[in-house]
Amino acid sequence: MSFRDDKIQEIKKSLLVSIWFMFLTFPIMVIRVNPIEKAVEWRWENMLVVGIGSFLLSFVWRYMLKKKEAGEKRAEIGESGNTFLIQKILEEPRFCIPLLITLTIIAVAFPFIFSMYQTNIMTTALMYVVLGLGLNIVVGLAGLLDLGYVAFYAVGAYCYALLNHHFGLGFWSVLPIGAVLGFIFGILLGFPVLRLRGDYLAIVTLGFGEIIRLVLENWNEFSFGPSGIANIDRPAFWDFQFSLQNATIYLYFLMIGLTLFTIFVVNRLQNSRIGRAWIALREDETACQAMGIDKTRTKLTAFALGATWAGMVGVIFAAKTTFINPASFTFLESAMILSIVVLGGMGSILGVIIGALILILLPEYLRVFSDYRMLLFGAIMVIMMVFRPQGIITNIRRRYKFNE
C-alpha cells in the first residue's frame, strides 16, 4: 500500500468517527427541550462543532495510541521510557538548586506582591497539594483505591467547627485533634475493608464517604444539617487575633509550612520499611504476604496515615472559610483529589504537587475553563489512564544495576 492510500484510509476513518459522534451527540447537544413551556430549541451549530472536533481529535487519538504502542515495544527491548522535560531538568543539579531558591523566594514573597484574593487561591491550591499527598499514600503507594477520602476531610472540618462552636476551642488545639480523629477514622474504615480487593474496596470506601455526608446532612441535632455551621474562628497567634488581611497571609504561611512538613514526612515514609511494604502490597498482595509482610498492619497504616492529612487539612479548611456545610464534601471532591493524584503520577511526590497546582490554579485563572472544570477532570482521568498511566512525573523506583 502506498503512502497516499494510507492517508486516504486515515481520513476515511476520521470521517466515520466524526459521523458517528455527530449521530451520538445529536439528541443531547442539538436539541434542548423545555417541557414546561413545551418549547424545543434546535442548536445545529453544536453538531458542526462536534463533527469537526471529533474529526480532528480522532487523528490525535490514533497518533497517540500508535506512539504508546511504539513506546511499549521499546520498553520491552529494554530501552528506558520517555521522560518529560521537567523530569530531565530536575535530575540535573545545575538547574535544581537555583530553581529551588527561586521557588522559595516566590513562595515567601507571594502574599506581599499579589492581592488577598490571589493569596487565598494559592492557599486553596496548597491545601489540595497536601490532600493529594495524603491520598497518594493510600492510592499511589499502597495501591488501595480510596473513593471516600473526602470523608476524613469532613471529619477534620466538622471536628474544628463543632469544638469551636460548643467549647470555643482554638485552631491550634484542634489541629492535632483533627489529625488524630482522621487517623482513628482511617483505622475504623480500614478494619472492615481489610479483606477486600481493588474494585470492591473502591466501592466500599465510596459508600463510607457517602454515609458520612448523609449523616452530616440529616443528623440536625449534631451537625446542624444542610445549613451548616457559620462563624468559625480564624486561626489566632496565641491570644492575638489578626485582621482579615493578616489572617489570610497567616493561613498562607501556615499552609506553606504544612506542605513542607507533609513533603518531608511522606518522603521519609516512602523510603522507610513501611513505605516499601506499601509498594510491595501494591505490586502483588500474595507475593507481599509470602515475603512475610504483615498485610493487616500495612493496609491499616496506609489508611490511617493517609486520613491524618485529610483531617488536618479539614481543620484548616474550616478555619479558612469560617463556614462549612455537608455540600462541601461530596463525591466530586474525592474525585477531584483522585484526579490530582492520577494526573501528577501515582506514587510521585513532585508529580502530585504539580498535578494539584495545575488542576486548581488553571480553572481559577482561565475563567473560560471554570465551567468545564469537572468535564475536564473526567476527561483527564480517562486520557491519562489510556495514554500515560504513570502520570506527568513517573515515580522513579530505585534500581540496582549489576555492572559486569
Added chain:
Amino acid sequence: MEYFFELILGGLTRGSIYALIALGYTMVYGIVELINFAHGEIYMIGAFTALIFTSVLTLLGFNEIAVIVLASLLAVIYSSAYGYTVEKIAYKPLRNAPRLSPLISAIGMSIFLQNYVLLAQTSDFLPFPNLIPEFEFIKPYRHIIGSPEIIILLTTSIAMVLLTFLIKFTRIGKAMRATAQDRNMAMLVGVNVNRVISITFIIGSALAALGGVLIASHVGQINFYIGFIAGIKAFTAAVLGGIGSIPGAVLGALVLGLTESFATGYVSSDYEDVFAFGLLVLILIFRPAGILGRAAAQKV
C-alpha cells in the same frame, strides 16, 4: 396490614428497576471483571434521550402510542450506542493494564458524561411525562396496584428470562460464557472477544435505558445526577446477589428494594441512601461473594 403490603409492592417495583440496571453491571463484570462506573450515566442518558424525543415527537404531531414506542426505542438505541462508544474509548485500550487503571478510567468517564449532559442540557430537574399508559382492567384495583408497577414488574421479568435464554442457549451466549471463563483461551478457539465484549456493553446499556425510561416516568422528574445514585444502588444489588450471576442480580435488586422500602416506611426516609450503602458495606464485609455467588479462588 395494608401499609405492609404497600411497602412490599413499593419495594418490589423499586427492586425491579434496580434489577434492570444491575443486570448490565453484572454482565460486564462477569465478562471483563470491570466495574463499569459509567453504567449509571448510560441510564441517565437513556432517560434524557427519551424525554427529548418525547417532546420533539409530540410537537411533530405523532399520536400518543407512537410517541411512547418511538421515544423508548430511540432511548434504547442511543444508550446502546453510548455504551458501545464508552467501551471503545475508555476500556478497550486498557484491556491488559493493571486493575486500577480501567476503574479510574471508568470513574473519569462517569464524571465526564455527567458534566456533558449538565453543560449541554441543564442542571435543573426536568419534569418527565408519564409514558406508561393506564390500563382499563386495572382500574378497580387502583388502591393496591397501579399500571406503572405492573409494567415495571413485567418488563423486568421478561428481560431476565430473555437474557437467561440468550446466555444459556444461543451462540453468542456461549461465546460470552467462554470469554468470561478465560479470555485468552476463548480467543484461541476462535471467539471474537472484542465483539463479544462490545455486544455485552450494548445489551447492558439497552437494559439500563429501559430502566431509565421506566423509573423516570414513575418518579416524574430527571436531572443529570440521577445516574450516580441509581448506579451505586444497582451495583449494590449486583454485589448483594453475587456479581457475575444474572439471577443473583435480580434477587439482590429485589432484596435491596424491599430493604429500602421497609427502612423508609418504618424508620425514616431521611436515611434511605444510608441504608443502601450500609447494606452494601455489610454484605461486602461478611459475604463478599454475595447471596448466589461462589467465592472464587484468587489466581496467582
